[in-house]
Amino acid sequence: MNSGQGLQQSLLSSNDFELFNLPLTFNLNRQLLDERWKNLQRTAHPDNFSVQDTASQRIAMQYSVRINEAYLRLKLPLKRAAYLCELNGASIKAEENTRMPSEFLIQQMQWREQLEDADSFLEIGKLQQEVLAAKESAFARCEIFLDVDKHWTNAASEVRTLMFMERFEVDIDKRRDQLENA
Amino acid sequence: MALLQISEPGQAPDPHARRIGIGIDLGTTHSLVASVRSGIAECLPDADDRVILPSAVRYLPQGRREIGYQALSSQSSDPSNTIVSVKRFMGRAMKDIANAEEFPYQFLDTPGMLSLQTADGVKSPVEVSAEILATLRQRAEDTFADDIYGAVITVPAYFDDAQRQATKDAAKLAGLHVLRLINEPTAAALAYGLDNASEGIYAVYDLGGGTFDISVLRLSQGVFEVLSTGGDSALGGDDYDRALARYALDATGKKVLTDSDKSAVLVAARRCKEALSSENNVVFDALLSDGELRLNVSREVFEAQTQSLTQTTLSAVKKALRDAQITIEDIKGVVMVGGSTRMPMVQKAVGELLHCQPLNNLNPDEVVALGAALQANQLVGNNTDGNLLLLDVIPLSLGIETMGGLVERIVPRNQTIPTAMAQDFTTYQDGQTALALHIVQGERDLVKDCRSLAHFELRGIPPMAAGAARIRVTFTVDADGLLSVAAKEINSGVESQIEVKPSYGLSDEQITSMLQDSFHTAEIDKQARALAESRLEVDRMCLATNAALEKDAYLLAEAELENIKKLMKLALASKSLDDAIAIENATEALAKGTEAFAALRMNESIRQALSGKTIESL
Numbered sequence: 001m002n003s004g005q006g007l008q009q010s011l012l013s014s015n016d017f018e019l020f021n022l023p024l025t026f027n028l029n030r031q032l033l034d035e036r037w038k039n040l041q042r043t044a045h046p047d048n049f050s051v052q053d054t055a056s057q058r059i060a061m062q063y064s065v066r067i068n069e070a071y072l073r074l075k076l077p078l079k080r081a082a083y084l085c086e087l088n089g090a091s092i093k094a095e096e097n098t099r100m101p102s103e104f105l106i107q108q109m110q111w112r113e114q115l116e117d118a119d120s121f122l123e124i125g126k127l128q129q130e131v132l133a134a135k136e137s138a139f140a141r142c143e144i145f146l147d148v149d150k151h152w153t154n155a156a157s158e159v160r161t162l163m164f165m166e167r168f169e170v171d172i173d174k175r176r177d178q179l180e181n182a
Numbered sequence: 183m184a185l186l187q188i189s190e191p192g193q194a195p196d197p198h199a200r201r202i203g204i205g206i207d208l209g210t211t212h213s214l215v216a217s218v219r220s221g222i223a224e225c226l227p228d229a230d231d232r233v234i235l236p237s238a239v240r241y242l243p244q245g246r247r248e249i250g251y252q253a254l255s256s257q258s259s260d261p262s263n264t265i266v267s268v269k270r271f272m273g274r275a276m277k278d279i280a281n282a283e284e285f286p287y288q289f290l291d292t293p294g295m296l297s298l299q300t301a302d303g304v305k306s307p308v309e310v311s312a313e314i315l316a317t318l319r320q321r322a323e324d325t326f327a328d329d330i331y332g333a334v335i336t337v338p339a340y341f342d343d344a345q346r347q348a349t350k351d352a353a354k355l356a357g358l359h360v361l362r363l364i365n366e367p368t369a370a371a372l373a374y375g376l377d378n379a380s381e382g383i384y385a386v387y388d389l390g391g392g393t394f395d396i397s398v399l400r401l402s403q404g405v406f407e408v409l410s411t412g413g414d415s416a417l418g419g420d421d422y423d424r425a426l427a428r429y430a431l432d433a434t435g436k437k438v439l440t441d442s443d444k445s446a447v448l449v450a451a452r453r454c455k456e457a458l459s460s461e462n463n464v465v466f467d468a469l470l471s472d473g474e475l476r477l478n479v480s481r482e483v484f485e486a487q488t489q490s491l492t493q494t495t496l497s498a499v500k501k502a503l504r505d506a507q508i509t510i511e512d513i514k515g516v517v518m519v520g521g522s523t524r525m526p527m528v529q530k531a532v533g534e535l536l537h538c539q540p541l542n543n544l545n546p547d548e549v550v551a552l553g554a555a556l557q558a559n560q561l562v563g564n565n566t567d568g569n570l571l572l573l574d575v576i577p578l579s580l581g582i583e584t585m586g587g588l589v590e591r592i593v594p595r596n597q598t599i600p601t602a603m604a605q606d607f608t609t610y611q612d613g614q615t616a617l618a619l620h621i622v623q624g625e626r627d628l629v630k631d632c633r634s635l636a637h638f639e640l641r642g643i644p645p646m647a648a649g650a651a652r653i654r655v656t657f658t659v660d661a662d663g664l665l666s667v668a669a670k671e672i673n674s675g676v677e678s679q680i681e682v683k684p685s686y687g688l689s690d691e692q693i694t695s696m697l698q699d700s701f702h703t704a705e706i707d708k709q710a711r712a713l714a715e716s717r718l719e720v721d722r723m724c725l726a727t728n729a730a731l732e733k734d735a736y737l738l739a740e741a742e743l744e745n746i747k748k749l750m751k752l753a754l755a756s757k758s759l760d761d762a763i764a765i766e767n768a769t770e771a772l773a774k775g776t777e778a779f780a781a782l783r784m785n786e787s788i789r790q791a792l793s794g795k796t797i798e799s800l
Binding site: 010012020021036038039040043044045047051052054055056059060061063064065068069071072177180 | 201331332361362402403405407497500501504557560561562563569571572573597598599600601602603658660661722723726727730769770772773774775776777779780781783784785787788789791792
């Protein structure tokens with residue numbers, strides 16, 4: 001083997017899908033992903049190198065960190081979708097692209113009001129279900145844009161609305177915490 | 183099961199010889215050391231056949247000290263010099279101790295971490311803990327009549343960076359090579375899961391003397407994956423004692439007047455609490471300077487007095503389930519750890535909440551040390567055919583302070599470690615050449631509600647218009663759960679980085695000086711020790727590098743192989759020098775020079791790991 005190119009071929013510089021030896025699609029076999037993750041960590045985790053030389057320990061740390069980073073991005077559907085958009089040149093840039101379809105903005109405002117008024121776990125639960133359903137259909141659209149139509153900018157715009165929804169879910173959790181501690 | 187190799191006493195250790203790894207549970211009330219012998223993890227007893235070492239250190243004048251049971255026997259007569267529950271003070275400042283007046287100690291509000299005034303001078307909690315650790319190290323060395331290669335030390339999962347760093351410092355001070363810090367509930371799961379060949383999702387409820395942890399883990403084929411963790415690093419059996427003591431004082435109108443009283447009433451409360459685990463009525467009995475305190479306490483009364491404490495733990499359990507994104511039905515079992523789970527009401531409350539019978543077939547006092555021993559055995563390489571893997575998480579979010587005293591989260595809690603996460607920031611003034619970073623840990627939005635870990639500065643940024651600089655701040659959390667932070671201005675490449683330890687941790691110099699103070703090491707010994715250690719490190723490195731070459735030299739081009747051989751020769755030659763720094767430099771050159779080789783080897787083993795799996799899953 002010509003090792004002069006060894007470092008260029010390093011798995012550290014391959015993309016998340018390549019690192020996990022998975023197809024570049026939004027649709028993903030979660031079980032296979034988890035299995036690969038554990039396999040990769042079994043190989044690269046610093047725990048395997050605690051009696052080895054310093055260089056091996058450093059490399060193990062780098063790889064183990066990189067594997068966890070990729071796993072997290074592949075595991076979470078929204079991050080995976082965003083990553084696929086970026087890989088295909090459709091930037092998400094959520095902070096610059098704040099324009100949303102107006103019906104979605106109205107929906108957002110209604111949800112926020114509902115959350116503020118919610119003062120029982122039942123109401124919060126209901127709202128959470130509603131957001132979950134909206135997310136599921138957005139993900140379904142996203143999957144078609146990414147895996148079938150290969151329409152990256154449409155997918156990116158879907159990703160941006162999903163980011164709003166996930167942020168809202170955090171607020172729902174916060175409200176629940178408040179109620180619990182009240 | 184592999185047979186244990188026994189070598190002749192005094193025989194030179196060969197590189198493949200069995201190394202001794204120990205697991206230490208450094209607990210609030212008591213500590214244990216365990217090791218794997220003949221394939222079985224067991225706690226090591228002292229000369230009197232007791233495995234438990236009470237976490238108590240009594241300081242006497244002229245550097246004399248008593249540790250463990252001996253110290254404990256003087257707790258009532260010499261309370262201010264007999265330090266118990268020191269774990270509560272690790273990595274903590276004076277302002278963090280809510281009920282300082284209830285402790286019989288003379289606290290000193292020293293910067294970063296508080297310290298204690300004793301008959302033998304000022305002691306930091308790190309030094310007190312080091313005494314306990316050194317006692318356990320000694321016990322292990324006596325047991326094996328050999329040196330210990332390294333130790334796995336357990337910490338509460340909910341310990342923050344300052345508390346973890348303090349624990350690691352204490353271990354260093356006690357002369358231990360720390361293989362890894364692991365979380366107590368994870369250690370318990372390891373001992374429990376391996377014993378019972380369990381698979382599925384389990385909760386570990388760990389209520390110790392001074393800390394409470396809840397961890398949710400998925401166990402599958404030797405992988406222990408922590409899904410979430412939560413808890414309270416200042417809630418434990420001690421608090422049940424204090425609540426009971428307060429109740430007894432209120433009910434009888436007796437007063438605590440002296441340090442001895444403080445200690446006596448807490449000791450009596452603890453005795454009463456423990457008895458109430460098996461009896462329904464117990465007499466609370468303490469001799470105070472205000473007269474004898476006698477009170478009949480029923481289990482119902484005790485439970486009512488401490489109910490809010492148990493309730494606090496249950497809220498944390500619910501939160502951990504939510505963080506793990508699972509429901510109660512997903513939980514296959516709950517493992518009970520820590521002496522405080524002996525209280526029947528705790529067992530009952532946890533069983534009811536999680537709809538399952540709590541698992542407690544392993545001794546709750548020993549299970550953490552046993553798990554740590556199993557992990558130590560794996561880390562030192564004795565368990566070569568084992569396929570144990572711990573994937574733990576960081577318990578508390580890490581972030582930095584931004585404008586207006588707000589926290590910008592960089593690493594959210596429950597991330598699998600090791601991990602590195604980065605965020606870009608910019609300057610807010612024209613021509614700004616430095617950026618001050620304040621690193622904090624915690625879940626709250628305001629900096630003042632989080633724990634401050636460190637301050638550091640990135641200097642030398644070329645003057646630019648406000649908002650033009652791109653400063654990437656990277657947080658790296660290693661497998662011990664310890665943080666280091668690096669900042670880099672992208673356009674100019676100006677960099678700065680620190681291990682996060684200044685405000686609470688100890689610098690290497692402080693550790694060295696403590697080593698000198700507490701163990702009376704002369705300067706010359708210190709140098710001799712550094713020299714011996716650096717030479718040992720050369721041997722260790724060369725052995726490991728040779729082993730790697732033996733296996734994978736084929737990955738290297740001739741010139742690269744020659745270079746590594748040359749660096750090894752230089753490192754070995756440096757051993758004849760009387761200069762630890764020069765030897766360390768040669769070792770570092772070897773380490774740097776073999777990194778590319780290590781990366782090649784890693785790529786190769788990953789390819790093999792993945793290709794093997796692909797065939798299987800096809």
